[in-house]
Amino acid sequence: YLEDVKSQASGQLQAAESRYEAQKKITRVLELEILDLYGRLEKDGRLRKLEEDKAETAE
Amino acid sequence: YLEDVKSQASGQLQAAESRYEAQKKITRVLELEILDLYGRLEKDGRLRKLEEDKAETAE
């Protein structure tokens, strides 16, 4: 009976852990996405700066 | 002793659940950040598009 209680608990614990692990994986993906988006924003910013500079030089 | 095992199991489960909740809070923060960054990127994109259009009209 004791074994039974233990195995039942471990079944639940496993599912709870797996839900937590998935959440951790999600965090990692979101972090990477943020880095990527910042990179794109900066590139965009630089690009615009460059174009503005060019426009000024042309004037 | 059985009670002991049961309370230990429920303690472990609770710990796993609170780890999950904590991680989920992090996820939510990151999500908001991503939404914000996408918003800025899109605004930038629209802005540039607008400027390009203006430039074309001016030509």
Add this chain to the structure above:
Amino acid sequence: MTDDSQRNFRSVYYEKVGFRGVEEKKSLEILLKDDPLDIEKLCTFSQRFPLPSMYRALVWKVLLGILPPHHDSHAKVMAYRKDQYSDVLHALTVVRFVNDATPQVEVYLRMYQLESGKLPRSPSFPLEPEDDVFLAIAKAMEEMVEDSVDCYWITRCFVKQLNSKFRDSLPQLPKAFEQYLNLEDSRLLSHLKTCSAVSKLPYDLWFKRCFAGCLPESSLQRYVFSYCIQAAWSLKEFLALMVWDKVVSGSCKILVFVAVEILLTFKMKVMALSSAEKITKFLENIPQDSSDAIVSKAIDLWHKHCGTPVHSA
């Protein structure tokens, strides 16, 4: 289709869905009342009999470890599984990997990739060969499992089982295929060898995808229609399930016998083809009109060579 194979097919299915089908359903119901569930007995049952469709998702979830053996835990564990499903799905929409227009099987693939740490940097990156395997299996699974949470979890664990439990045995299957084909029809094997076709057979389709998308369904429709109604099987699930019940419950060897049976069924055609390319191409697109009995005969063949699993219930 010869009279003989037709008779064989019929007898197998009268047996399966007739009175014995009712008995089987009852004995499965008794097994499902056990608390905790006896995984070993459920395995043996699935190895021997096709699962009634109303219990298939439940038995598969238990056998694949998605649900624990204790009935009391099912609701709680399934709630965790649902959370996990919607968490992952939601994250994928946030990073714009999926949207409302994304086909369901692709959603499953992205979820699986995220969970296994293999999500590419961009959704526009080309798919890996293992992704195609996943998609093929998910597509077949989608036809059989209605609930999308169940479908994702079953596909995920099914593919995981192929990559873990069967990782060492799947590469052995081509060798076993050769061995059993030699026992069943050595002339056919020598013909394949003469054409140097043995190494070029569609092993990936057979053994990595477990025939997902390979065995035609339409021919079955007219043929097994009445049986399906009696057994409450939907037509689409019929073929793959007969095999996949066995794979889920722990035998990937059944795949070898399906492959051998395909060769035996199309022996005349294969013998008439003289190049490896033609043979492979033919086997990848089995004609729709004559493969009705392949699976049931394959199961007979499997039992003949490997013995019938003892049902200890």
